[in-house]
Amino acid sequence: MPYTKDKPSLPETSEQLRARIPGWGADLDPADRPSGSRERFDPGATGAHWDVPQQQPQRLPRERSIEHGRLTPVFGTAQPLHGPSGAVRRYAYRRFSEGRLAHWLLLVLGDRMETAEARMRSYVSRRPDNPLAETGLIGEFRSHGLRSRAGRVDRRHQLLDLVVVAGPTLLRIGIVTLLVRRVVRAVVKVARSTPDPSRPLSRGDSR
Amino acid sequence: MQAMVYRGPYRIRVEEKDVPAIEHPNDAIVRVRLAAICGSDLHLYHGMMPDTRIGHTFGHEFVGVVHEVGSSVQNLRVGDRVMVPFNIFCGSCFFCARGLYANCHNVNPNATAVGAIYGYSHTTGGYDGGQAEYVRVPFADVGPSVIPDWLGDEDAVLLTDAGPTGYFGAQLGGIVEGDVVVVFGAGPVGLFAARSAWLMGAGRVIVVDHLQYRLDLARSFAFAETLNFVEVDDVVLELKRLTDWLGADVAIDAVGAEADGNLLQHITAAKLKLQGGSPIALNWAIDGVRKGGTVSVLGAYGPTPSLVKFGDALNKGLTIRGNQCPVKRQWPRLLDHVKNGYLRPSDIVTHRFPLEHIAEAYHTFSAKLDGIVKPLVTVSGA
Numbered sequence: 117m118p119y120t121k122d123k124p125s126l127p128e129t130s131e132q133l134r135a136r137i138p139g140w141g142a143d144l145d146p147a148d149r150p151s152g153s154r155e156r157f158d159p160g161a162t163g164a165h166w167d168v169p170q171q172q173p174q175r176l177p178r179e180r181s182i183e184h185g186r187l188t189p190v191f192g193t194a195q196p197l198h199g200p201s202g203a204v205r206r207y208a209y210r211r212f213s214e215g216r217l218a219h220w221l222l223l224v225l226g227d228r229m230e231t232a233e234a235r236m237r238s239y240v241s242r243r244p245d246n247p248l249a250e251t252g253l254i255g256e257f258r259s260h261g262l263r264s265r266a267g268r269v270d271r272r273h274q275l276l277d278l279v280v281v282a283g284p285t286l287l288r289i290g291i292v293t294l295l296v297r298r299v300v301r302a303v304v305k306v307a308r309s310t311p312d313p314s315r316p317l318s319r320g321d322s323r
Numbered sequence: 324m325q326a327m328v329y330r331g332p333y334r335i336r337v338e339e340k341d342v343p344a345i346e347h348p349n350d351a352i353v354r355v356r357l358a359a360i361c362g363s364d365l366h367l368y369h370g371m372m373p374d375t376r377i378g379h380t381f382g383h384e385f386v387g388v389v390h391e392v393g394s395s396v397q398n399l400r401v402g403d404r405v406m407v408p409f410n411i412f413c414g415s416c417f418f419c420a421r422g423l424y425a426n427c428h429n430v431n432p433n434a435t436a437v438g439a440i441y442g443y444s445h446t447t448g449g450y451d452g453g454q455a456e457y458v459r460v461p462f463a464d465v466g467p468s469v470i471p472d473w474l475g476d477e478d479a480v481l482l483t484d485a486g487p488t489g490y491f492g493a494q495l496g497g498i499v500e501g502d503v504v505v506v507f508g509a510g511p512v513g514l515f516a517a518r519s520a521w522l523m524g525a526g527r528v529i530v531v532d533h534l535q536y537r538l539d540l541a542r543s544f545a546f547a548e549t550l551n552f553v554e555v556d557d558v559v560l561e562l563k564r565l566t567d568w569l570g571a572d573v574a575i576d577a578v579g580a581e582a583d584g585n586l587l588q589h590i591t592a593a594k595l596k597l598q599g600g601s602p603i604a605l606n607w608a609i610d611g612v613r614k615g616g617t618v619s620v621l622g623a624y625g626p627t628p629s630l631v632k633f634g635d636a637l638n639k640g641l642t643i644r645g646n647q648c649p650v651k652r653q654w655p656r657l658l659d660h661v662k663n664g665y666l667r668p669s670d671i672v673t674h675r676f677p678l679e680h681i682a683e684a685y686h687t688f689s690a691k692l693d694g695i696v697k698p699l700v701t702v703s704g705a
């Protein structure tokens with residue numbers, strides 16, 4: 117019982133478990149486990165044959181956390197910063213340490229900006245975004261979307277999930293439709309109000 | 324080459340990219356044979372990780388063949404079949420020298436609070452990942468290992484993250500003989516954590532999830548008792564009831580940032596991105612473990628704050644441990660266990676998608692359709 121000093125008894129003894137479960141107790145000694153001690157000073161174990169790694173050449177200016185005293189010897193070169201989102205991200209790195217919430221919120225802002233930039237650019241590229249293919253929705257049909265969801269806790273917010281996934285696209289389509297309608301209407305209006313020069317002036321007309 | 328590419332939240336496609344080049348004398352270029360999608364990739368896919376850039380190639384679980392090596396590489400040769408830990412690490416900094424391979428100081432200029440990971444946003448260093456035909460592998464003498472002949476690609480790819488991470492999580496729990504261990508999450512990581520708890524002498528292992536098909540696997544693969552949290556009104560109370568009102572000795576969070584089960588937490592974190600992660604499982608772990616117990620955190624959380632019940636953790640005198648898994652540190656022992664037949668990592672593989680169909684793979688894995696547990700990505704052009 118829990119209100120006495122003894123540990124509650126287990127349904128199976130160690131011997132029973134050893135017989136039932138392959139490898140039970142193979143790492144029984146807590147001191148003899150690969151990560152049993154958190155830190156284990158053993159610089160020779162890693163395969164490194166340098167004290168300080170050689171510096172990877174920096175071909176483009178590389179943003180870095182100001183909590184680093186230097187650019188690290190090795191770094192990733194994928195997707196260098198560019199455009200307005202790049203400016204926001206660069207500022208986040210240069211101005212705020214990782215300890216500041218502003219650092220991360222600006223990076224998140226940069227993410228959303230870059231998504232919008234990429235979407236715009238895609239529409240004028242040779243390979244526009246294809247929301248249906250890119251969201252992998254075919255999986256819904258090939259993998260029993262409805263049946264798979266029965267009895268799960270996430271059913272409660274599935275509608276919201278749809279808004280999160282499709283919302284931005286629908287919003288963009290909405291805005292573009294509104295803009296296009298405005299432009300079309302304005303053009304029509306201008307066209308209508310421009311007097312037809314072939315038509316002779318009638319009385320009420322004034323030029 | 325063909326590569327998976329991020330196009331914004333919930334959107335990916337395959338694009339033609341340049342084959343990566345050697346950028347440092349200790350780099351190698353690896354031709355990928357097989358990759359996998361990890362629960363962590365879903366956090367990127369959902370747009371939760373700050374500084375995830377358009378055009379980024381994800382993928383930190385992959386095996387392949389060495390295609391090219393830099394001038395200072397000594398331990399690998401072109402043609403070697405290699406497995407690559409998800410961590411990028413130098414082997415010589417303060418942290419690497421102490422075995423903290425996941426926390427290397429020399430590879431991630433973008434942040435000091437996290438190490439470098441393949442294909443895991445710029446917050447972890449800005450390296451393109453392995454869901455592609457080729458990948459740049461820095462510190463080729465330190466990270467990758469030649470795959471032993473007796474080990475197949477499918478087992479090997481599961482040893483680049485999910486397997487070692489679960490094994491590591493059980494170690495962080497400091498399990499001693501007879502301990503009651505509760506594991507939150509029956510994904511690949513949770514399943515391996517549950518299975519590993521037995522290796523360390525657990526007396527009972529209970530796995531919690533809401534996906535019944537995964538709980539079934541927790542029974543058959545991990546020999547665990549299961550608790551489906553849709554079926555109970557109050558998970559913590561149920562755990563207390565199951566453990567003679569003491570709580571478990573050790574709780575392992577193998578869920579992370581997008582935990583479900585509390586609408587407010589889930590929506591503010593996973594959907595509105597107002598928190599670094601939704602700590603539902605973490606809070607259940609804190610409340611479900613016994614006083615003086617240990618909470619091992621494997622589930623990933625973002626760098627912004629989360630609503631964690633720290634007061635309970637303090638008042639209960641808990642030990643909380645977590646880290647990204649230092650994968651290579653686990654290999655020698657874990658490979659022994661695999662060789663001895665104590666576990667076969669590929670047992671949890673349910674789906675294999677060709678790289679061309681990776682958008683479907685992500686959606687299926689993200690929405691947890693069709694009984695998916697672990698999806699692999701086959702790279703055929705290679």
Ligand SMILES: NC(=O)c1ccc[n+]([C@@H]2O[C@H](COP(=O)([O-])OP(=O)(O)OC[C@H]3O[C@@H](n4cnc5c(N)ncnc54)[C@H](O)[C@@H]3O)[C@@H](O)[C@H]2O)c1
Nearest residue numbers: 362363508510511512532578579582583584622623647648
């Ligand atoms: N620390 C590391 O080194 C490391 C390595 C790999 C993965 N991870 C992290 O581990 C986590 C799990 O990874 P995975 O590949 O198994 O992912 P996964 O998405 O396949 O599994 C997560 C599981 O948690 C379940 N779940 C959701 N809410 C829950 C709750 N409140 N209680 C219990 N279960 C709940 C889901 O139904 C799902 O089965 C992720 O956060 C991932 O980022 C960490």
Ligand SMILES: [Zn+2]
Nearest residue numbers: 361362363484
């Ligand atoms: Zn992972």
Ligand SMILES: [Zn+2]
Nearest residue numbers: 413416419427
């Ligand atoms: Zn290092």
